[in-house]
Amino acid sequence: MSDHVLEAEILGGDHNGEVAFIPRLLLSPPEKSKSFSFQLKHLQFPVRLAFAISINKAQGQSVTYVGIDLHVPVFTHGQLYIALS
Incomplete structure (x- = not known):
């Protein structure tokens, strides 16, 4: 669909055939954490095979x-x- 959202079709169960959208998540340490001398950000899709x-x-x-x-x-x-x- 785009670089920021995965489109997936549910293949079984009560929601069979429905479409689900999975957004990319931004992972970064809390603002109060001063343990890094640099800014750490990571974008990923929360999926696993x-x-x-x-x-x-x-x-x-x-x-x-x-x-x-x-x-x-x-x-x-x-x-x-x-x-x-």
């Missing part, structure tokens, strides 16, 4: 880090066990 798969497809895979979204309950306690193991 991520992938998602179902609990059943994840079974048997080895991953270093995993996040489990439990906003929607699992079907059975067995699925929760698979997700946590």
Whole structure:
């Protein structure tokens, strides 16, 4: 869209198909911080590459880090066990 805003389409969930705009964020130390003899500013988009798969497809895979979204309950306690193991 431009150099200052990312346009992204939501691909699942309650907001499937909706468009979201992600602005660039200005990161700088607080005004009261005198630890730097120069002015430090950084502009970046607050995004990170991520992938998602179902609990059943994840079974048997080895991953270093995993996040489990439990906003929607699992079907059975067995699925929760698979997700946590």
